[in-house]
Amino acid sequence: MSQLCANATCKQISHVLCYCCNKNFCLDHLLTHNTLNNYKSNSLIDQINRLHKQLKRLNIDKIVDESRLKLDKWRDNSLKKVHHFYDTKCEELDRYYTGKVRQQQKEIEQLYKKLNELNQKQDTIDENNINELQTNILHLKHKIDKIEQKIIPINIRALTIDNNLIIIGEMKIKGFDLTALSLPYQTFNISENFELGLASNNQYLLIDQNSDLILFDKDLTIIQQSTWDYGVIHDFCWSSGLVSFIVITEQSKAFLVSGNNLSINSIEGIDNHLWISCTCSNSFLYLTTLSNSIAEFSLLPSFSCMRRWDPPTTCKENEFIKDINCNDDKIALIIVHFSDKIIHLIVRSLTTFDQLFSIRLDIKHLSYQLPIRCCPLKNNEWLVIEANTSQFFHIGKDGKLKGTLTYDQPPYNALLFESNTLVIRTDSTINFHEVLH
Structure with missing residues (x-):
């Protein structure tokens, strides 16, 4: 049976089958098709030739020398x-x-x-x-x-260097596995107290401790320490947009704390509410109130209330918001029921505030005095920590429970630091766990 030419505008009967693309053409369009294929082939050859020339122009010695500067810096710092x-x-x-x-x-x-x-x-x-x-x-x-006789013992262990301290090339990340959480590879000891704050600018960590704010690095070196005289701290978080920490207190006040020298400045225009918890996206600050409302404030050019959500949108009757946290485009709420030993992790869109998913987490014992916190992980996953029973819950991006773990002491707060370290605050320690491989 005769077939028409494969050209959509041609009504002639085809005469030739192109074995390259398995299409039928009339003689006129066969020539056009062949010319086009030759053009594409020549274009590909030109692109490959350009890539070959680009590769030959590379100055490998210069590239290696420039990259070696990172190693030199690491050596000098070490x-x-x-x-x-x-x-x-x-x-x-x-x-x-x-x-x-x-x-x-x-x-x-x-x-x-x-x-x-x-x-x-x-x-x-x-x-x-x-x-x-x-x-x-x-x-x-x-x-x-x-x-x-100098026989006082000095015990010296050989300095061991893990080959994974420096990885050349792209890291192969398998993802977060709560069930394989390692023992702490280092611990920062603090005095026992009921302070819960823990935040990071991904270079330094900030904690509150005995009326002080303490900024330290991953090697436990204290970078800055500053006295805090502005009331009991309820919560604090890092704002990448303002390059500062934001601290909220029991006195319905909020403060900007520099991420470099811990200088403190009062934030005007967002007081007169009893703020309970806070979190920041790239552009906005989110605060919860005692009445379970959530207020959204712009960060730049000045603090200004943009939106506000109230019950029952935020939570139902006889429920309250225990904690909030967010990543770039999602906000997570820890919702606790007054009578049931149940908590919910609810994740909403920051754009529309629509609920993306809700997951129920059964707790064997529930005390409203001890913290229940959540922190974002990579790939839109979440970690919920519950100090009453020392439990951890790993929630996947689809809202399903991926794993649980019982910690050896009540965890008060946690965050993911430098993409591969889980930092956990207890009543007397800051523990560092390697979690990504």
């Missing part, structure tokens, strides 16, 4: 830390020996004193007292001999 650690241990060694000598000096003075007391009390010294003094003298000599 050497500074080693020298600082060495100087610290030298000072500790000096204090140790100085303290030992000072202690032995005190014991010698006690021997002099005891001998004088015996001489003053009686004409003849009791033999038992003489033997006791002699024993004390021998013990003291043994201690001083140890110092003189």
Whole structure:
């Protein structure tokens, strides 16, 4: 059966089958088709030739040298830390020996004193007292001999370097796996208290501690520490748009805290509400109130209330908002029911505030005094931490439970730091866990 030419505008009968594309053409359009194919082929050849020339122009030595600068910077910073650690241990060694000598000096003075007391009390010294003094003298000599012979133990472990400290090329990230959470690879000890704050600008971490704000890095080096005299802190978060932390207090006040030097400035225009929790997207600040409302404030050019949501949109009767957090385009709400031992994680669109999903998390014990927090993970996933039972819940982007974990101590707060570290705050520690591979 005859077929028409494959050209959509042609009504002629085809005469030839093109074996390249398996289409039928008339003689006229076969020539056009062949010319077009030749053009495409030549164009591809030209593109490949340009890529070949571009590759030959690459100055590999220059590219490697420029990239090596990152390694040089890492080496210099690492050497500074080693020298600082060495100087610290030298000072500790000096204090140790100085303290030992000072202690032995005190014991010698006690021997002099005891001998004088015996001489003053009686004409003849009791033999038992003489033997006791002699024993004390021998013990003291043994201690001083140890110092003189430098046999005070110094335990030194070889410095080990993990090959994964520096990875050349793209990292293969498998994703967050709560069930494979490792033990903390380092811990920052804090005094026991009921302060809960934890925030990060992805370079430093900020905590509140004994009426102070403390900024420290991933190596636990304190960068800045500043006294806080502005009332009890309810919550704080990082604003990348303002390059500052935002702190809200029980006095219905809000403050900007610099991410570099912890300088503090009051935020005008958003007071007169008892703010409970806060979070920031790239462009907006979100605050919850005691009445379970959520207010959205623009960050630039000034703080201005843009939208507000009230119950029952935010939560139902006999429920309240325990915590909020957001990523770039979604906001997560922890909703707790007054009577049931149930919490809900509700994730909404920041654009429309429409609910994207809700997941019920059963809690065996519920106390409104202890924190229930949530933090965003990569790939639109979420982590819920619950201090009453020390439970962690890993929620996938589809709103389904991916895993649970019982922590060895009540977690008060948590966040993902530098994409591969889960930082967990308890009542007395800040624990660092490696979670991505």
